[in-house]
Amino acid sequence: MEQQIIHACGHEQAHVIYGFDSQIARKARWLRSTKCRACFVADKKAEQVDAxxxxxxxxxxxxxxxxxxxxxxxxxxxxxxxxxxxxxxxxxxxxxxxxxxxxxxxxxxxxxxxxxxxxxxxxxxxxxxxxxxxxxxxxxxxxxxx
Ligand SMILES: [Zn+2]
Incomplete structure (x- = not known):
């Protein structure tokens, strides 16, 4: 099912998470500790430019x-x-x-x-x-x- 996750960077992103309730909760918790897709891509780009x-x-x-x-x-x-x-x-x-x-x-x-x-x-x-x-x-x- 689709969940709105607020990521560590403060951005909200929709994620479709499958599995048992406990798995979904764990995955959602983990997602909240990561950056959203856009920030992740921007970070990677910045790293490449730096390199x-x-x-x-x-x-x-x-x-x-x-x-x-x-x-x-x-x-x-x-x-x-x-x-x-x-x-x-x-x-x-x-x-x-x-x-x-x-x-x-x-x-x-x-x-x-x-x-x-x-x-x-x-x-x-x-x-x-x-x-x-x-x-x-x-x-x-x-x-x-x-
Ligand atoms: Zn973000």
Missing amino acids: AARDSAIIAHLDLTPLTGSERQVAWAENIRISRMASLAATSHTTTEADCNLCLRIYDAKWWIDHRDLPNEEFLVQATSHLQIAGIPADGQRSAAA
Whole structure:
């Protein structure tokens, strides 16, 4: 049956709760201790914005080259790249600057999307082999600069 629940955030929301009376009472009690759906979504959004801002600040010094791909792929891959680079930068004791430079030479939006779920170590292995297959020496820029 439908119940109006006043959530911890002060908003009222209708909930359909099924079960025995005791279960309904328990569920209603629990719901009252949580935030309403709108506040929950707003919180999650704010968290994501915060995380994105933090990640962008961490990699602000990096020179990010534009990605190639469809508009949708590029927009998605740019977010993936930002959080990946921030994650690599945050674990600098295991990752060298060369690793970041390596990733910055991958411009293919689809590649970033395809490899978004890999752990950092495996990701770097894939990045290295991707550049080798593409015929780009892994330390190309650095030896050219030296
Ligand atoms: Zn609310």
